[in-house]
Amino acid sequence: MTRARITIDRDFTIADVPRRLFGSFVEHMGRCVYTGIFEPGHPQADERGFRRDVLQLVKELGPTVVRYPGGNFVSGYLWEDGVGPVDQRPRRLDGAWHTIETNAFGLHEFVEWAGEAGVEVMEAVNLGTRGVEEARALVEYANHPGGTYWSDLRRRNGAADPFDIRLWCLGNELDGPWQIGHKTAHEYGRLAQETAKAMRLVDPTIELVAVGSSNRQMPTFGTWEHTVLTHAYEEVDYISMHAYYQERDGDAASFLAEGVDMDAFIDGVIATIDAVKAAGKHRKQVDISFDEWNVWDQDRYNDHEAREIEAAGWREHPRLIEDTYDVADAVVVGTLLHSLLRHGDRVRIANQAQLVNVIAPIRSEEGGPAWRQSIFWPFARMARLAQGRILRLAVDSSQTSTRKFGDVDAIDAAATWDEASGTIALFVANRSLEEAGDVTVDLRGLAATAIRSAEVLTVPEGGDRRSANVADDQDRVGLVPLRDAGIADGAVRATLPPMSWAVIVLDAATA
Ligand code: AHR
Numbered sequence: 001m002t003r004a005r006i007t008i009d010r011d012f013t014i015a016d017v018p019r020r021l022f023g024s025f026v027e028h029m030g031r032c033v034y035t036g037i038f039e040p041g042h043p044q045a046d047e048r049g050f051r052r053d054v055l056q057l058v059k060e061l062g063p064t065v066v067r068y069p070g071g072n073f074v075s076g077y078l079w080e081d082g083v084g085p086v087d088q089r090p091r092r093l094d095g096a097w098h099t100i101e102t103n104a105f106g107l108h109e110f111v112e113w114a115g116e117a118g119v120e121v122m123e124a125v126n127l128g129t130r131g132v133e134e135a136r137a138l139v140e141y142a143n144h145p146g147g148t149y150w151s152d153l154r155r156r157n158g159a160a161d162p163f164d165i166r167l168w169c170l171g172n173e174l175d176g177p178w179q180i181g182h183k184t185a186h187e188y189g190r191l192a193q194e195t196a197k198a199m200r201l202v203d204p205t206i207e208l209v210a211v212g213s214s215n216r217q218m219p220t221f222g223t224w225e226h227t228v229l230t231h232a233y234e235e236v237d238y239i240s241m242h243a244y245y246q247e248r249d250g251d252a253a254s255f256l257a258e259g260v261d262m263d264a265f266i267d268g269v270i271a272t273i274d275a276v277k278a279a280g281k282h283r284k285q286v287d288i289s290f291d292e293w294n295v296w297d298q299d300r301y302n303d304h305e306a307r308e309i310e311a312a313g314w315r316e317h318p319r320l321i322e323d324t325y326d327v328a329d330a331v332v333v334g335t336l337l338h339s340l341l342r343h344g345d346r347v348r349i350a351n352q353a354q355l356v357n358v359i360a361p362i363r364s365e366e367g368g369p370a371w372r373q374s375i376f377w378p379f380a381r382m383a384r385l386a387q388g389r390i391l392r393l394a395v396d397s398s399q400t401s402t403r404k405f406g407d408v409d410a411i412d413a414a415a416t417w418d419e420a421s422g423t424i425a426l427f428v429a430n431r432s433l434e435e436a437g438d439v440t441v442d443l444r445g446l447a448a449t450a451i452r453s454a455e456v457l458t459v460p461e462g463g464d465r466r467s468a469n470v471a472d473d474q475d476r477v478g479l480v481p482l483r484d485a486g487i488a489d490g491a492v493r494a495t496l497p498p499m500s501w502a503v504i505v506l507d508a509a510t511a
Contacts, residue, residue: 003439004409004413004440008446013417014389014392022350022383022386023066023291023349024354025068031364036356036357036362040104053370055113057376063352067292075127077094079141083107095180097320122165122291141153143164143206144202167209171211175220192210196208209349225239234282236286241290244293253403263339297321319357322363325374327466329375330501372475377501386416386425388421389417391414391415400432424446428504440492443511448487451485456500458498460480463476463477
């Protein structure tokens, strides 16, 4: 049996929960937009073509902010193509995903959809094939009230009020050789600096995200952030991080421990930001926007799918990276969310990539149903329940051994304390493949008076760790009541099944 003792002290906190930590991402890629959130003619579509069934699931998932329109797509995108009368919008080749982009969906549609979904818009500008001029024009189009060329064009296109978009990404993954308009760190750093300046001259209230490394394995990781920030530190508010995790060579133990990698990746970027801050004698603090993260079987994409897509020729919204997520994937997603939450003092924005169909918690079929994947559950619960202050936990856990990381804590956790509602939300994963985990939670300065709810996601009865939700069996993997949870001698005790993720909500009073 695996054992862990978690000590919570209500005075040991990290930060207020940044609500933008529960962001998502809609890219013009595969079937995320077309037949994902937007499918005119679908029986569930409203008069604008928004799928109501998908919207319902998005609201249940609870993202707070959604990044748009890419991703790699944005580095070749002309935003003007996606505004104005739909029947006059051009069809274009999107080289990033070898797809025909119809432009039937664009900025106005996205802003309207976001309003309906109750999410903040995070807009990316193209710094691959374009630059300062097109970016500042887009800010003027989106945010200026009227009386100028671009703002009046927005008004003529049907939006009298400005979109008031606060969050802007200065391009996407420009450190990657695969990116259209790939740049060196110096080239990008200068471009980001000048673009940021020009965008802020149009609207000084915007927040800007500079592009960081595409992943921790990039040969330029570290030096990229250092160089970019040395140029643009004063002009930007955040630097981005991207990370995708997958199980390799059947090594489930290491896969379940990938949160360890995310922790180290974040710590490395914080160190780099702070080194630039110190060397440049800057007073302001740059934080992190972890604006792409998830589990994604990238080997399958790189080894087969990318070639198949090209061989199939140019098509509209082909199926692309529609990964089916199982139990292990959901447990890993839970631990990645723990890592983000534990770093909530510096990671202020995070976007799970993506929202629908493309490596997504929500799946939909053209003309057919929409359903929740296994990874939907940890996100939905944490987005709703992580409120108030993030607690700094002391976790004393049995170890589990992994090939990639050596011995790691078998029990991984994060928690929040919401004084207003008197609740502690405790999120716990058992990474052990075989052993159940006995968890004891000691509260200092607080007394748990009742367990409001306790749920767990694990291997379903009669299933295995590959169990997943599919179109004709949509609820195979989900949250079920965690029966082995109670309060004894002032401590909370729970037993988690092997490979599981659990959420326990406690009523707590000041002791
Ligand atoms: O989310 C899928 C792709 O992954 C994005 O377009 C790109 O930014 C990243 O490499």
